[in-house]
Amino acid sequence: MIDLHSHTTESDGTFSPAELIAEAKRIGLEALAITDHDTFRGYEKALPFAKEAGLELVCGIELSTKFGGATVHMLAYFPWTPPSAEFRLWLDQLLESRRERNRSLIEKLQSIGVDITLEEVEQQGRTLTARPHFGRVLIDKGYVGTMQEAFDKYLDESAPGYVQRREVPVDDAIQRVIAAGGVASLAHPVRVAKNNWDTLAVWVRKMASAGMGAIEVFHSDHTPENVAFYQSLASQYRLTITGGSDFHGANKPSIDLGTGYRKNLAVPYSVLEGLRNSRR
Numbered sequence: 001m002i003d004l005h006s007h008t009t010e011s012d013g014t015f016s017p018a019e020l021i022a023e024a025k026r027i028g029l030e031a032l033a034i035t036d037h038d039t040f041r042g043y044e045k046a047l048p049f050a051k052e053a054g055l056e057l058v059c060g061i062e063l064s065t066k067f068g069g070a071t072v073h074m075l076a077y078f079p080w081t082p083p084s085a086e087f088r089l090w091l092d093q094l095l096e097s098r099r100e101r102n103r104s105l106i107e108k109l110q111s112i113g114v115d116i117t118l119e120e121v122e123q124q125g126r127t128l129t130a131r132p133h134f135g136r137v138l139i140d141k142g143y144v145g146t147m148q149e150a151f152d153k154y155l156d157e158s159a160p161g162y163v164q165r166r167e168v169p170v171d172d173a174i175q176r177v178i179a180a181g182g183v184a185s186l187a188h189p190v191r192v193a194k195n196n197w198d199t200l201a202v203w204v205r206k207m208a209s210a211g212m213g214a215i216e217v218f219h220s221d222h223t224p225e226n227v228a229f230y231q232s233l234a235s236q237y238r239l240t241i242t243g244g245s246d247f248h249g250a251n252k253p254s255i256d257l258g259t260g261y262r263k264n265l266a267v268p269y270s271v272l273e274g275l276r277n278s279r280r
Contacts, residue, residue, distance in 0.1 A: 002267050003258045004033040004058060004275075005075065005187070005216065005244025008042035011062075012130040014249030017046035020257070025053045027258050030269050033058035033244065035075055038094045039128055040083065058272065059083065062187060063094070063177075067170040068203060073187035074170065075216060075242065076177040079276045087180035094168070095128060101165040102129055109134075109154065109161045114143060131155045132251045147251055171210045178211050183278055185214035185242045189230055190221045197229060208237040213278055218243025218267045220260035240278040243267040 007013035008020050015023060017034070020042075024032045032055060034043040043059050050057035059078040064071055076083075106118045116137055124133035135150035144150045154161040177184040186192065186207060193199040204215065217230040218241070234241050245265055247257040259265050 001029055001258055002031040002269055002272050003029055003244045003247065004031075004060065004077070004242050004267065004272065005035050005062075005219070006032060006247040006257060007036055007062075007249075008034060008046070010039055010042035010045065011036035011128045012125075012132040012248060012251060013042075014251055015247075017042045018049045020247075021046050021049040021053055021055060021057075023257050024055055029055065029258050031056035031058060031272050033060040033077065035060035035062045035244070037062050037064070037128055037130060038091055038098065040088070040091075056272075061091075063173050064165065064167050065170040065173045066167040067207070068193070070193070071167060072170055072192055072203075074173050074177070074212075075185040075187045075214075076173075076180075076182045077185065077214075077242070077275060078180070078182040079272075080279060081181045083182060084180040087176060087182075090176055097166045098128060098130070101163055102134075105131075105134065105155075105161065105163040108163055112160055114138070114154065114161070116141065132248070135251075170207060170212075174207065174211045178213075183213040183240065183275065184211065185216055185240070186212060187216050188219045188221055188246065189215060189233075190219065190226050201233060204233050204239075205237060208239060212239070214240035214242045214275065216243055217241045218265060218271070220245050220255045220265055222264075240274050241271055242275060243271055 008017045034046055036042040061076050063074045065074050109116050120137050121133050122129050124136045135147045138144050138150045174184045193203055215230055215234050217227055245255055245257055245260045247255055255261055
């Protein structure tokens with residue numbers, strides 16, 4: 001069993017890189033990909049612990065992109081060679097766009113009566129400060145009781161505190177991943193195009209035409225019907241299959257590493273072999 005979608009404290013997870021490797025070893029994973037948002041810091045910090053544990057660690061990242069007026073998350077994997085210096089420089093620019101959004105989000109929350117500062121939120125984050133870190137402060141200060149309530153009341157796209165982040169076009173992100181020696185995979189397609197299967201099929205076709213090489217068929221949010229449909233899209237557009245839990249630790253307490261939501265996940269090692277064989 002493997003897991004190709006996980007997050008550490010270097011983005012919006014609650015397990016440190018060392019703790020994540022220890023958990024992967026404890027549950028018997030054969031391989032793990034760390035896919036923090038916009039940074040490789042968690043992967044890099046985890047490398048010595050993975051080597052000591054004898055765990056195969058895959059270099060990955062999760063990117064927020066824009067397609068059809070909507071936010072689309074793209075996973076990028078580098079199973080052959082490390083990502084290029086040019087790609088890392090581009091990531092620095094993405095991190096700065098996050099900082100800009102965070103400053104605007106603080107201003108908006110303050111304008112609706114929420115007593116919160118950027119310094120408080122950044123103490124929760126490390127390399128990257130994201131909305132779950134805002135949620136943690138809102139919980140600590142008594143504005144909400146749970147992370148879900150924080151998003152519903154303040155941080156989700158339909159909530160009064162939401163601020164849109166500047167996101168790169170999906171075509172641009174895909175081409176940058178390819179140029180950096182990686183393969184781009186559509187993350188959790190159940191959240192794309194509001195799970196309208198007809199629209200999703202069109203979007204996947206267009207992304208595949210732009211160079212996207214894979215689709216995340218297995219995910220904690222996917223039903224068996226979802227899995228079957230995404231497998232059909234992978235076959236139709238000659239995409240490699242990827243899969244993972246999208247583990248965030250306490251920020252998503254119902255999701256377990258490796259086994260997902262109520263053990264609805266079991267990604268075989270052959271998925272990683274397929275990814276490694278997908279170079280065109």
